């Protein structure tokens with residue numbers, strides 16, 4: 001009985017982990033456009049205009065600095081609770097996304 005139970009928890013844990021990565025797919029790509037379409041586009045749209053009616057701001061016209069956007073994307077911001085954090089991104093990937101976002105920039 002004890003052996004059955006100790007085998008169950010690692011399996012459950014693995015299932016939970018794989019459940020998470022399905023909704024937030026990981027990739028090793030460092031292509032900003034590709035990463036943006038994978039992680040940001042569903043909410044902010046491909047051109048960064050956001051979805052006004054759903055309360056999603058136009059990230060292409062953000063007044064945040066480059067470094068602030070990198071921090072927001074990687075760690076989230078308590079002042080912006082509805083923006084998800086993408087903690088698994090590498091430095092290079094986060095930079096690539098923000099470079100791409102800033103190439104869409106409109107003031």
Ligand code: HEC
Pocket residue numbers: 036039040041042043044055056057058059061062063064069072073079080081082083084086097098101
């Ligand atoms: C699940 C939907 C969702 C996804 C995915 C998402 N965002 Fe956001 N984002 C939001 C929402 C909602 C806000 C507003 C947050 C708030 O005010 O609480 C926001 C805010 C922002 C802002 C700040 C805009 C401003 O000036 O106030 C930036 C920049 C931003 N997102 C960039 C990104 C980037 C880059 C990605 C991809 C890595 C991304 N977002 C993915 C929903 C999303």
